[in-house]
Amino acid sequence: MISQTEENxxxxxxxxxxxxxxxxxxxxxxxxxxxxxxxxxxxxxxxxKDFVIYESYKPLKLTEKGRKEASLIIRxxxxxxxxxxxxxxxxxxxxxxxxxxxxxIQSPAFFxxxxxxxxxxxVDPHGxxxxxxxxxxxxxxxxxxxxxxxxxxVKFMAVKPSSEELLKFLNSRELVLGAVIxxxxxxxxxxxxxxxxxxxxxxxxxxMVCEKLLVEHVAK
Amino acid sequence: MISQTEENxxxxxxxxxxxxxxxxxxxxxxxxxxxxxxxxxxxxxxxxKDFVIYESYKPLKLTEKGRKEASLIIRxxxxxxxxxxxxxxxxxxxxxxxxxxxxxIQSPAFFxxxxxxxxxxxVDPHGxxxxxxxxxxxxxxxxxxxxxxxxxxVKFMAVKPSSEELLKFLNSRELVLGAVIxxxxxxxxxxxxxxxxxxxxxxxxxxMVCEKLLVEHVAK
DNA sequence: CAATATTGTTAGATTGTACTAATAATTTGT
DNA sequence: ACAAATTATTAGTACAATCTAACAATATTG
Numbered sequence: 001m002i003s004q005t006e007e008n009x010x011x012x013x014x015x016x017x018x019x020x021x022x023x024x025x026x027x028x029x030x031x032x033x034x035x036x037x038x039x040x041x042x043x044x045x046x047x048x049k050d051f052v053i054y055e056s057y058k059p060l061k062l063t064e065k066g067r068k069e070a071s072l073i074i075r076x077x078x079x080x081x082x083x084x085x086x087x088x089x090x091x092x093x094x095x096x097x098x099x100x101x102x103x104x105i106q107s108p109a110f111f112x113x114x115x116x117x118x119x120x121x122x123v124d125p126h127g128x129x130x131x132x133x134x135x136x137x138x139x140x141x142x143x144x145x146x147x148x149x150x151x152x153x154v155k156f157m158a159v160k161p162s163s164e165e166l167l168k169f170l171n172s173r174e175l176v177l178g179a180v181i182x183x184x185x186x187x188x189x190x191x192x193x194x195x196x197x198x199x200x201x202x203x204x205x206x207x208m209v210c211e212k213l214l215v216e217h218v219a220k
Numbered sequence: 221m222i223s224q225t226e227e228n229x230x231x232x233x234x235x236x237x238x239x240x241x242x243x244x245x246x247x248x249x250x251x252x253x254x255x256x257x258x259x260x261x262x263x264x265x266x267x268x269k270d271f272v273i274y275e276s277y278k279p280l281k282l283t284e285k286g287r288k289e290a291s292l293i294i295r296x297x298x299x300x301x302x303x304x305x306x307x308x309x310x311x312x313x314x315x316x317x318x319x320x321x322x323x324x325i326q327s328p329a330f331f332x333x334x335x336x337x338x339x340x341x342x343v344d345p346h347g348x349x350x351x352x353x354x355x356x357x358x359x360x361x362x363x364x365x366x367x368x369x370x371x372x373x374v375k376f377m378a379v380k381p382s383s384e385e386l387l388k389f390l391n392s393r394e395l396v397l398g399a400v401i402x403x404x405x406x407x408x409x410x411x412x413x414x415x416x417x418x419x420x421x422x423x424x425x426x427x428m429v430c431e432k433l434l435v436e437h438v439a440k
Numbered sequence: 441c442a443a444t445a446t447t448g449t450t451a452g453a454t455t456g457t458a459c460t461a462a463t464a465a466t467t468t469g470t
Numbered sequence: 471a472c473a474a475a476t477t478a479t480t481a482g483t484a485c486a487a488t489c490t491a492a493c494a495a496t497a498t499t500g
Contacts, residue, residue, distance in 0.1 A: 003486080003487090005486080005487065024447075024448090025447075025448060025449090026446080026447055026448080034487090034488075034489095035488080035489065035490080036447075036448065036449085037448085037449070037450080037451095037488090037489080037490085038487070038488055038489070040448070040449060040450090041449095041486095041487080041488090042487080045486090056448080056449075056495090057447085057448065057449085057494095057495060057496070084330075087307075088333050088334075088337065089333065089337075090329075090333065094329065097327065098325070098327045098329075098330050101325045101326065101327070102322070102325065105318070105321045105322065106321065107317065107318045107321070109310075109314065109318075110304075110318050113308050113309065113310065114308075117308065117309075223456075223457090225456080225457065225458095244477075244478090245477075245478060245479090246476085246477055246478080254457090254458075254459095255458075255459065255460080256477075256478065256479085257458090257459075257460085257478085257479070257480080257481095258457070258458055258459070260478070260479060260480090261456095261457085261458090261479095262456095262457080265456090276465090276478075276479075277464095277465060277466070277477085277478060277479085441499105441500105442499100442500095443498100443499090443500085444497100444498080444499080444500095445496105445497080445498070445499090446495100446496080446497070446498085447494100447495080447496070447497085448493100448494080448495070448496085449492100449493080449494070449495085450491105450492085450493075450494090451490105451491090451492080451493095452489100452490090452491090452492105453488100453489080453490080453491105454487100454488080454489075454490105455486100455487090455488080455489100456485100456486085456487090456488105457484100457485090457486090458483100458484080458485085458486105459482100459483075459484075459485100460481105460482090460483080460484105461480105461481090461482090461483105462479100462480085462481080462482100463478100463479080463480075463481095464477100464478080464479070464480090465476100465477080465478070465479085466475105466476080466477070466478085467474100467475080467476070467477085468473100468474080468475070468476085469472100469473090469474085469475090470471100470472095470473090470474100
């Protein structure tokens with residue numbers, strides 16, 4: 001059996017290792033806001049249980065078992081977020097904290113039902129992919145809007161996990177997933193962009209915002 | 221703050237005290253399947269936190285604060301059961317264990333949304349009343365079917381909390397809440413009843429079953 | 441490359457939630 | 471009413487998950 005606490009460590013480690021494949025105790029400690037010695041001890045426990053590869057002074061890695069376990073928790077989290085938005089009427093900025101709790105519910109039937117009711121969605125309300133029942137994820141590597149150029153026409157596909165505030169900002173600009181964005185111009189000194197989308201024209205998006213928006217180039 | 225463990229003790233104590241107003245450490249211990257010394261210690265903790273009135277060798281009582289807290293957990297439990305049945309398509313025999321977990325979710329918005337979507341239901345799928353946001357419950361004292369007599373015409377209003385098996389048995393007999401039951405006869409030696417309801421005639425219900433079914437007498 | 445800063449580890453304490461064994465108080469039954 | 475049974479409590483242990491303080495290893499940088 002695996003505790004909620006352990007699940008949270010695995011999830012955080014999964015997020016940290018998804019880029020470089022490894023992470024430090026220090027990074028994990030900061031991400032979870034738990035002191036290093038505590039994290040260290042937990043890494044030993046999780047390595048004992050074969051979820052983590054831990055060797056003194058070496059970077060942390062997840063085992064295949066650990067990766068799968070983490071993916072399945074993320075699956076439950078993202079299915080829940082989708083359910084809350086699609087079936088209960090929550091805004092995409094409201095669902096993270098609730099899903100953070102519901103992801104620990106032990107009931108395959110419950111999540112299977114959600115999945116079915118939602119019609120087996122592939123992404124959550126923020127565009128992040130939902131791992132399948134075996135923990136497999138199809139990762140699409142979108143471009144950051146901030147890496148695009150003036151004249152590009154792109155489709156808004158996902159938001160990088162960030163603050164509720166960013167989501168509220170996007171709400172206020174009516175910038176929703178799927179929107180087709182045309183980049184009118186890019187400011188040289190601060191890299192802010194003027195963009196058009198839907199019925200909105202010349203909306204200015206700061207570079208901080210553009211770095212969080214993931215897009216796909218649209219055929220010209 | 222109150223832990224999930226503490227919530228479970230409060231809920232159990234609430235159930236036990238709802239009849240006589242008090243309960244013993246021993247009863248609580250049996251109900252929770254936790255040894256008496258552990259229960260004893262927890263009672264001290266909960267009395268420290270002003271949820272329970274605890275004095276050595278005296279019966280346990282809930283404080284008003286404790287009663288309210290417990291009611292609100294039961295509210296979350298029953299709202300969840302209703303939601304699972306009405307909105308997700310689960311059977312009434314499947315929802316207890318899931319609700320047992322979801323009742324600990326901390327998110328007033330989540331339960332408010334459930335409540336709203338359900339249209340502010342007053343009872344759960346087993347006919348048990350759902351406490352309001354202030355922890356107030358309207359307890360109707362139904363009769364047990366086992367206390368009725370031959371010739372009585374009654375309406376099936378609720379099932380006493382019991383096993384999944386009883387609920388499955390009722391499913392198999394198509395005996396649902398709201399059914400109007402006519403008692404044809406009562407066996408003297410084992411108190412089993414022959415009843416009619418809906419399109420079913422002369423169904424035999426053992427006394428064990430009849431004791432679990434709560435009914436309301438219908439105008440003759 | 442040595443001094444300094446950062447990161448990682450060990451040791452020991454604390455809190456919450458459980459247990460067993462021993463003892464004490466209360467209740468029951470003859 | 472007293473012995474026996476039941477129930478309650480205390481004392482001591484264990485483990486999970488956290489912390490701080492002290493120390494060790496690795497990394498950075500002048």
